[in-house]
Amino acid sequence: MTVFWSLVAALGAVVFLVGANSDDAAQVWSIYLVNLVFWSGLAVTGPAIAGMMQITEARWSPSVRRIALTTAGFLPTAFVLLLVLYTGQAVLYPWVTTPIPAKAGWLNVPFFWLRTYGCAAVLFAICFAFVRALLRDAIPQDEERERVHRNRVAVILLMLWLVTVSLWGFDLVMSLDPKWYSGLFGGYFAVSALYTAFCLLSILTIRANARGRASIPPAAIQDVAKLQFAMSIMWMYFFWSQYLVIWYGNVPVETRFFVKRVFVQPWTTLAWVVLVVGWLIPFAYLLKRLTGRPPQRHAPLVVVSVFGLVAIFLERVFVVFPSVSSSARLPFSLRDLAITAGFLALFVLSRRWFFARFKPVLNLPHTGH
Secondary structure, three states, X not given: OHHHHHHHHHHHHHHHHHHHOOOOHHHHHHHHHHHHHHHHHHHHHHHHHHHHHHHOOOOOOHHHHHHHHHHHHHHHXXXXXXXXXHHHHHHHOHHHHXXXXXXXXXXXXXXXXXXXXXXXXXXHHHHHHHHHHHOXXXXXXXXHHHHXXXXXHHHHHHHHHHHHHHHHHHHHHHHHOOOOOOOOHHHHHHHHHHHHHHHHHHHHHXXXXXXXXXXXXXXXXXXXXXXHHHHHHHHHHHHHHXXXXXXXXXXXXXXXXXXXXXXXXXXXXXHHHHHHHHHHHHHHHHHHHOOOOOOOOOHHHHHHHHHHHHHHHHHHHHHHHHHHOOOOOOOOOHHHHHHHHHHHHHHHHHHHHHHHHHOOOOOOOOOOO
């Protein structure tokens, strides 16, 4: 399978390089950016979830915490892909070639990339420091000095995570349309990244059980599902809060963002797909699932988790593509799918590298609630 995923990644890279030098460069760089923020958000939010569990002393499943850490394997690749984004700045960001005087202090090339790369480098380094701290099995789990050290690293990690992921929302995505702004967009971006990470964690937890890598009881999987449910509600709450303020303010510079997406095809259809697939269906299922005993079968949870991941990916498309080009189309061509498959392959290969490099023991004893 490693050879297969390597070939998929190589094919995606070739397709991207050819497309980036074609007349349709805006479409190619748009799908590249969507994939970059989506997979990088997943990668960096896994360790953040483990950090939350560390600080809150969530001992209900140490195996789940270690599974969350494994997404960090993609971070070195994510940093390289962020460096590649620099070459597409003139295609994606209009303020690069046509500066906006009122925002030039923030949206200028040197400062933009300095904070993007600086925050990413520091956050990624802290993520790996936290990984090493949690995977040092030679040190007793209840050793006070080690617990304090882990908590300290977790606090730093979470602070940097919130700042960096919010800046990705403001800088990498919102500045695609530099005349539109929303003070909630950074927080919304961070919450949606949390939602996708819990969806992925549900899938990885169930998969680790099925493969015999871990022995996680249904109650612990139910706890992950509860967190996924909470984040789905938080995601929709942030979206609605952002939309409501813009709607009743009715300021043209703000409302045109939603008018372009809610009343113009194909984005209108996409908006409904994101709402139904990403929130209504998962909300209805998880509400029913969480009202009874933890079920023994988890196939429906895997399905709604995949729905959540697909919906947030499409939401990234919904936000990015109309901002880059008024003639943008849905990214369902073979070229777009090949680039997306290449990112997926890199993510899979990166997790395999993580397992080979750090050898995390997932099958740990559970201490209960």
